[in-house]
Amino acid sequence: MRYPLAALLAVAVCAVLAGATSFTAIADWLYDLDEPDQQRLGFDRGVPAGTTVWRLLTRLDDALVSSVLAGWLRARTPAPVAGRPRRYRTVIAVDGKTLRGARPADGRQVHLLSALDTGTGIVLAQVTVDTKSNEIPSFTPLLDAVESLLGSLAGVLFVADALHTQTGHAEQITRRGAHLLLQAKGNQPTLHAQLKAVPWAQIPVGDRTRDRGHGRKETRTVKAVTLQIPGGIAFPHARQAVRITRTRTVEGKTSRETAYLVTSLSAADAQPADLQKWARSEWLIENQVHNVRDVTFREDLHQARTGTGPAVMATLRNTAIGWHRINGETNIARANRRADRRSNDLITAVTSSYPNTQ
Template sequence: MPQASDYRVILSNFALFLPVHHFPEYWHRLSQPDLWSIGTSINYVKYQHKQVVDVCIPSAEALLVNPFTIRSTLVFWATEMSVTKGANLMSYLREVDDPRKPSNGTLHDFVEMLVIAVAAALSDCDTVEDIAYWARAKEAWLRKFLLLTNGVPSEETFLRVFRVLDPKQFERAFRRWVGGIVGALSGNIAVDGKTVRGSGSGNETAIHMVSAFATDLGIVLGQEKVSGKSNEITAIPELLEALYLKGFLVSIDAMGCQKKIAARITDQGGDYLLAVKGNQPTLLEAIETAFIDQHQSEGVDRQHAVQKGHGRIVGQIASVLPAQGIVHLADWPACKTIGRIDSLRKVADKESELERRYYICSRVLSAEQLAAAARAHWGVENRLHWILDVSFGEDGSTIRKDNAPQNLSLLKKIVLNIIRLDTTNKTKASLRLKRKAAAWDDDLRMNMLGLSRR
């Protein structure tokens, strides 16, 4: 029987009007509400105290966080959500099928292995060898939460499981966990790719991961594996399809500047900010011409900024124009703004370098908002890719076989999210130090993972 701590918690002052025949398909109630009455066409449920419900289908999950847009028959009052990060994650991990064949004999519980891997990775373990060694060292602590009927798994067992674990199922559980956390929020999502260099060797091509990164929270929302950067175009729509985009501004570099991708974002209730380069020559020329023609016009909104530091000076001018009436933009879904950012970089005694970037956006943006959104997108390099390389040693990993590189990449992103979402550690320590703190402090680790004693 699932435990209450495994599920989403709905706080008090929550009311729902719902057609009678729809209620069972949306939620299975694990506890009775204080008031339950049935009318001729609606169920009325009011939660005076904390109650627990299990989301049964994806549309119900979206309904909880976005009640006013899914069905006109629904009304929510003062809805508030509280998700216990660790426990909620563990409940989603139970949805992943055990990939091992029963006929081969299985000594260790599959979900317990995933829990150990997450706890170890949170505790500054970057390799499968680290995970297995940590599990042996912390076996007594792990037994407070897990059965460990046959002790802790070996390095070979962990590696074998990560090689055969279905990455699609692992990714789906990850997205559902994150979706429950960020669904009620809005902000910017940066979509960008990174090659996991250590996953390639000889004739084997290194895998390339396209990630969706919520820039405000600093967490990963999802990832898709592709064989190389040139294939990002096919991976991006698949990644976006599985995400909750309503209210978010999705930024993508020029590789993703495609009409189908723009349509995917707007169809899901989001807005796009797409970089425009030579892969869209007609569009690029139309935007360049518009800014030349309107150079002195009062219709151009501009923002000037100067940044100094690390021996360099960067001056930036962001400019925006309404997209209405500009040739070749009519075919781009709901395009409302075109933008240009000029960056002049001066480093010590070197010659100044000018870089000019163009954008299209389905949202009306000011120059200041464009500059902020562009900075947020560029930040994915330092706040995600660099962190994965330096703090998690992703590029140094020599694991290359089967599904292991993709699954271990996702494991690192799970830990990154747990740390970025953690409210138990109030210090402003670096992510590296927070992982070490989780390794040193058993109570801190327990709280960050949301574990409860058996």
């Protein structure tokens, strides 16, 4: 028997929104619905066997599923509120994650590279990293996917860890009209040495924040300076050098950490307070997406390994997290439980047509 692809994908989305953590759990969620709800999802001639659901989801084009579901979420995202700060811009955090339980036949672990819109909580794109390579070659396909979804990258700011402080990445980003804020570490020793050698003692503090909580005190100090000589630093399109110093005190013990960054934004477009905020947004993809997939959806315990199954399940989890975030939820586990108790409302929300509010 044939089943509608849209119906099968809608079931997968609904089930994971309700907390399903595996292919079996997706099928079980469908079986537990009453017949009218199954029909509302598109199953008017019975429901597929669990193996059918599994076979479909492990054969889908994972990049296409990621693009379709990200677009679906964006169409349901409330319009931006008026009165944004003058220097507001879309900030996209890029980071990779290894699916520790997913090991294909060759024994290598599946690794995914994702791009998060830090303003909405939506993962805009996700690509599977070649098992014989690393994240760096996957950056261009990720940019392509984000650009295809947004239509343009003009003015968008990309933040990422030091692995992606690559001259090729900088060229790719700026060629598309976007901007970068990247940290320099040992993988770019010349750049790191040049940034460290800037006479920071002569540069005034541009911004300072203090946080307290859970027995910890943290002070973050930002200094930024315009790079006057084009090409005077070993990184293309760098317009400002940035130093962020973190001083942390926990149980009477104080530690200090210094990070050096470059940005392609001028001082007029990126003040120290902006740089402070944007630099911290790099961690949002880890804290608000990857950690939730592990803790709430038990991703690292899931041993899906067939075909594109691991990447498709990760995309469904991204979709669930993004859906709950755009609906104002901060506790994703609780939001899952609430959705599971209200399956009728969930089906209505997922299957209804929404005007595009972007």
